[in-house]
Amino acid sequence: MISERMLDRGKAGEYQPLSNPEVLLVLPPLYQTGREPDYNPKEPMGLMYLTAVLRQEGREVEIFDADIEARTIEQTVTHILQRNSPIVGFSVFQRALPSLESIVKSLRRKNYKGYITCGGITPTLSFPWILERLGGEIDSIVLGEGEKTLKRLTQRVLTGQEWKSLDGIAYRHNHSQVINRPLDTVDLDTLPFAERDYLSFCLGKTNYATIMGSRGCYGICSFCSNYSFESIRPGPNWRPRNSVKVVDEMQELYDKHEVSVFKFNDPNIFGPGKKGREHVVRICQEIKRRGLQFHLMGFCRGNDVNADPSIVQILKSGGFERLLIGVESSDDEILKKFCKKETIGEIESSLEMLNSEGISTVAGFMIFNPYTTIDSLRRDLAYLERRGLYPTLSKSLRVFDGTPIQGLLEAEGRLVKRDPFEGYHDYFMPREVAAIYASMKSLFIHCLDPIRVIGQGKIWDIKKAPSFTERQDFNSLAEGFFTVESFLLKSLIEWTETGDFNLERVSETLRVIYSQLEIVGQAISVDVKSVIPRSEIVAREIFTLMKERPCNTFHEEYRWNRD
Ligand code: B12
Numbered sequence: 001m002i003s004e005r006m007l008d009r010g011k012a013g014e015y016q017p018l019s020n021p022e023v024l025l026v027l028p029p030l031y032q033t034g035r036e037p038d039y040n041p042k043e044p045m046g047l048m049y050l051t052a053v054l055r056q057e058g059r060e061v062e063i064f065d066a067d068i069e070a071r072t073i074e075q076t077v078t079h080i081l082q083r084n085s086p087i088v089g090f091s092v093f094q095r096a097l098p099s100l101e102s103i104v105k106s107l108r109r110k111n112y113k114g115y116i117t118c119g120g121i122t123p124t125l126s127f128p129w130i131l132e133r134l135g136g137e138i139d140s141i142v143l144g145e146g147e148k149t150l151k152r153l154t155q156r157v158l159t160g161q162e163w164k165s166l167d168g169i170a171y172r173h174n175h176s177q178v179i180n181r182p183l184d185t186v187d188l189d190t191l192p193f194a195e196r197d198y199l200s201f202c203l204g205k206t207n208y209a210t211i212m213g214s215r216g217c218y219g220i221c222s223f224c225s226n227y228s229f230e231s232i233r234p235g236p237n238w239r240p241r242n243s244v245k246v247v248d249e250m251q252e253l254y255d256k257h258e259v260s261v262f263k264f265n266d267p268n269i270f271g272p273g274k275k276g277r278e279h280v281v282r283i284c285q286e287i288k289r290r291g292l293q294f295h296l297m298g299f300c301r302g303n304d305v306n307a308d309p310s311i312v313q314i315l316k317s318g319g320f321e322r323l324l325i326g327v328e329s330s331d332d333e334i335l336k337k338f339c340k341k342e343t344i345g346e347i348e349s350s351l352e353m354l355n356s357e358g359i360s361t362v363a364g365f366m367i368f369n370p371y372t373t374i375d376s377l378r379r380d381l382a383y384l385e386r387r388g389l390y391p392t393l394s395k396s397l398r399v400f401d402g403t404p405i406q407g408l409l410e411a412e413g414r415l416v417k418r419d420p421f422e423g424y425h426d427y428f429m430p431r432e433v434a435a436i437y438a439s440m441k442s443l444f445i446h447c448l449d450p451i452r453v454i455g456q457g458k459i460w461d462i463k464k465a466p467s468f469t470e471r472q473d474f475n476s477l478a479e480g481f482f483t484v485e486s487f488l489l490k491s492l493i494e495w496t497e498t499g500d501f502n503l504e505r506v507s508e509t510l511r512v513i514y515s516q517l518e519i520v521g522q523a524i525s526v527d528v529k530s531v532i533p534r535s536e537i538v539a540r541e542i543f544t545l546m547k548e549r550p551c552n553t554f555h556e557e558y559r560w561n562r563d
C-alpha cells in the first residue's frame with residue numbers, strides 16, 4: 001500500500017507504483033566527485049542495525065553505502081531512482097549535508113514520490129537546519145537511535161497510516177517545525193545481530209569487521225556529540241550488550257566468513273566504574289574460553305586503564321592489540337576546558353601501561369582547538385615527538401551542534417554560528433594562531449591531500465595487515481606525513497615568534513618539505529611532482545597568510561564538491 005504523502009506528491013494520473021525493496025537505506029557520499037573515502041572503508045553499522053530490525057519484521061530492505069562505493073551524486077540519485085523504494089532513509093554525517101541536499105532535491109525534481117526520512121547524530125543534533133532547508137523534500141527526521149522508530153514509521157507509511165504522531169521524530173508542518181517527544185531507550189539485547197551486507201566489500205579493503213559491545217559513553221567531554229546524542233532519551237548514557245552475545249556475533253563472523261580482525265565501534269569500550277570495566281573483562285574472558293584467536297582494536301579512556309592496571313593483561317588475553325585513546329592536548333588547563341576529567345599525567349601513565357604490555361596506542365589529538373596558543377603549539381608538538389605519536393596536525397576542533405563546547409564558546413562571545421550545510425561553526429582565535437592554521441591547511445590542501453587521493457588504494461593495502469600489530473608500514477607512513485606537517489609547524493611557530501621570515505625563507509622551507517614529500521610518495525607509489533603545484537606557489541600562499549594574517553578563525557570551507 002502507498003502512503004498519503006505519495007499520492008499527495010503526484011498529480012492525477014502521474015502516480016507510478018513503487019517497487020521493492022520496501023526500504024532503501026542510503027549513506028550519501030561525503031565527496032561528490034566519486035573520490036574514494038579518506039578513511040578506512042567501514043561497515044555502516046547504524047544502517048546495518050536498522051536493516052536487521054526491519055528484516056526481522058519480514059521487510060525487504062537494501063543498504064546502499066554510496067560513500068564507501070565512491071559514487072558521485074548523479075550515480076547515487078540514479079541508483080535510488082532505479083530501486084524506486086517507497087521509503088528511502090538517509091544516514092547523514094555533517095560533512096555529507098551538501099550531498100544530502102543535492103540528492104534529495106534531485107530525487108524530488110525527478111519526481112520521486114516515496115517517503116524520505118533521515119537519521120544519525122547530525123540529523124538528531126542539527127535537525128532545525130535540515131528541516132529549514134529540506135523540510136519540503138524530506139518527510140521526517142528520526143531523532144536518536146533509529147531501530148524502534150524506523151520500524152514503526154515503516155509500518156505506518158507502508159500501510160498508509162498517519163505517522164506524524166510517532167515518538168522520536170521531527171518534521172516540518174507548514175512553516176513550523178514539529179518535534180515529537182523522544183522515544184524510550186532501545187534494549188540492546190533484544191536487537192538482532194547487525195546485517196552484514198557490506199562485509200565482503202569492507203574485508204576486501206581493510207581486512208576487518210566492525211562490532212559493538214555497547215552504546216554511548218559515560219564521559220562528558222565538551223567537544224563530543226556522543227553525550228548530547230545519548231542524552232536526548234531517558235536512561236543511562238552508556239549501555240552494554242550481553243558479553244556472551246557480543247562474542248556469539250564475533251564467532252558467527254569467524255565461522256561463516258573467517259573474520260578474525262575486529263574493530264570495536266563503541267565510543268568507549270568501557271562503561272563507568274568497576275561494573276563498566278567488568279563488561280570488557282567478560283568479553284575478553286569469553287573470547288579466551290572459546291579459544292578464539294582474535295585481533296582487536298577499540299576506543300577507550302585512559303582513566304579506566306589507570307583505575308585497574310590488571311585490565312591490561314586481560315585486554316591482551318582477549319586479543320586487544322591496539323587502543324585509540326583521546327589524548328587531545330598535553331595541557332592540563334585545556335583538558336579541563338574539554339571536561340576530560342583526567343590530566344595529561346594520568347593519560348600518559350595509561351599509554352605507558354598499555355605500551356609496556358605490547359598493546360599499541362593511537363592518540364586522538366586536537367593541537368588546534370579554541371584554546372590553542374603559540375605556547376601550547378610548541379608544547380604539544382614536543383609532547384607528540386617525545387611520545388612518538390603521529391596524528392594529523394592540520395585539523396582543528398570542530399564545534400558540532402548540541403555539544404557543551406558550543407554553549408561555552410557562545411557564552412564567551414567567540415562562536416561564529418554557521419549553517420552546517422555550508423561549513424563548521426567557527427570560533428574567534430588570535431590572528432597569529434589562525435594564520436598558522438591556515439598555512440597548515442594550505443599545505444594539506446595543495447600537497448598532502450592530492451597525494452593521498454592518488455595513493456589511497458596503496459594506503460589501504462598497507463593497512464590490510466593480518467593483525468593490528470603488523471601494521472608497521474602504516475605506522476611509518478603516518479610518521480612520514482607527521483614529519484612533513486611538524487616540520488612546517490615548527491617553522492611557522494618560529495616565524496611567528498621572531499617575525500624573522502621572508503618569501504625566500506618560506507620557499508627554502510617548502511623545498512625541504514617537497515623533498516620529504518618525495519619520500520612519502522615513494523612509499524605509496526605516487527609520483528608527487530605530477531600531483532602537486534610547484535613549491536613556489538605554495539610558498540607564496542603561506543608567506544602571504546603569515547604576513548597578512550587575514551583570518552581570525554580556523555575557517556574551513558567544505559570542499560567535497562571539488563575534491
Ligand atoms: C565509525 C565512525 C566513523 C566512520 C563512519 C563510518 C560509517 N559508515 O558508519 C567515519 C570514519 C566516516 C567517521 C567520520 C567522522 N567521525 Co566518526 N565515528 C564513528 C564511530 C566510532 C562509530 C559509528 C557507529 O558505528 N555507531 C554505531 C551505530 C549503531 O550508531 P549510529 O551510526 O549513530 O546509528 C544509529 C542512529 O544514529 C540512528 N541512525 C543513523 N543513521 C540513520 C538513518 C536513518 C534513516 C534512521 C531512521 C536512523 C539512523 O539509528 C542508528 C541505530 O540506532 C562513532 C562513535 C560511535 N560509536 O557512535 C564516531 C563519531 C560518530 N564520529 C565522530 C567524529 C568527530 C567524526 C569526524 C568529524 C572525524 C574527523 N575529524 O574527521 C568524521 C566526520 C563525521 C561528520 N560528522 O561529518 C564523533 C561525532 C561526530 C558528529 N558530531 O557527527 C563520534 C561520536 C566519535 C566521538 N566520540 O567523537 N566516523
Ligand code: SF4
Pocket residue numbers: 217218219220221224225226227267268301326
Ligand atoms: S571519552 Fe570519547 S566518547 Fe566519551 S565523551 Fe569523551 S570524547 Fe566522547
